[in-house]
Amino acid sequence: AQRVTQPEKLLSVFKGAPVELKCNYSYSGSPELFWYVQYSRQRLQLLLRHISRESIKGFTADLNKGETSFHLKKPFAQEEDSAMYYCALSGISGNTPLVFGKGTRLSVIA
Amino acid sequence: EPEVTQTPSHQVTQMGQEVILRCVPISNHLYFYWYRQILGQKVEFLVSFYNNEISEKSEIFDDQFSVERPDGSNFTLKIRSTKLEDSAMYFCASKQGAAETQYFGPGTRLLVL
Numbered sequence: 001a002q003r004v005t006q007p008e009k010l011l012s013v014f015k016g017a018p019v020e021l022k023c024n025y026s027y028s029g030s031p032e033l034f035w036y037v038q039y040s041r042q043r044l045q046l047l048l049r050h051i052s053r054e055s056i057k058g059f060t061a062d063l064n065k066g067e068t069s070f071h072l073k074k075p076f077a078q079e080e081d082s083a084m085y086y087c088a089l090s091g092i093s094g095n096t097p098l099v100f101g102k103g104t105r106l107s108v109i110a
Numbered sequence: 111e112p113e114v115t116q117t118p119s120h121q122v123t124q125m126g127q128e129v130i131l132r133c134v135p136i137s138n139h140l141y142f143y144w145y146r147q148i149l150g151q152k153v154e155f156l157v158s159f160y161n162n163e164i165s166e167k168s169e170i171f172d173d174q175f176s177v178e179r180p181d182g183s184n185f186t187l188k189i190r191s192t193k194l195e196d197s198a199m200y201f202c203a204s205k206q207g208a209a210e211t212q213y214f215g216p217g218t219r220l221l222v223l
Contacts, residue, residue, distance in 0.1 A: 043216045094167075097166060098155065
């Protein structure tokens with residue numbers, strides 16, 4: 001079964017502190033992993049996908065196939081990082097839908 | 111930058127009524143999706159659409175639901191006879207190619223009374 005687990009509903013950190021948002025998945029095959037972010041009153045937008053291996057807004061995520069994890073990290077949190085973060089997966093081939101986790105609300109405290 | 115748009119932003123309806131949620135995908139996109147998010151729960155896939163037909167649908171997408179691309183721009187989700195449990199945020203998404211990123215609309219919040 002395809003499943004994405006984000007164990008934390010809410011994560012509060014102080015500005016300047018490191019952030020790690022956890023994501024574990026189960027998928028039979030090779031999935032593609034994504035992080036989407038939703039800022040207050042805005043739409044879901046892609047933050048990063050594992051195949052592009054980019055760092056966006058200082059965030060990185062490494063796919064660990066052994067641990068089936070795709071944790072999102074940032075060394076120094078900023079207030080503007082406060083948002084809802086969703087981990088998602090899809091199949092690698094073609095037109096497969098996204099399977100989302102429940103999301104983690106990140107609150108960065110000044 | 112082009113964006114997916116959705117109308118209306120909010121809709122309140124009575125149980126048993128039909129609703130049509132509208133989406134305008136990004137113009138050169140070929141793959142279209144509907145998702146929904148019940149309050150406090152995860153975003154769930156409903157249906158995907160490509161080449162003028164449904165590619166895949168979830169078990170949520172029963173006979174009460176239908177999708178249409180009536181012209182070259184709109185992509186609609188119809189709920190024939192709404193139930194209380196259809197109350198949710200409905201998101202449309204589109205992407206250009208099979209391996210491309212999905213872009214989401216702002217959502218329509220549907221409340222069934």
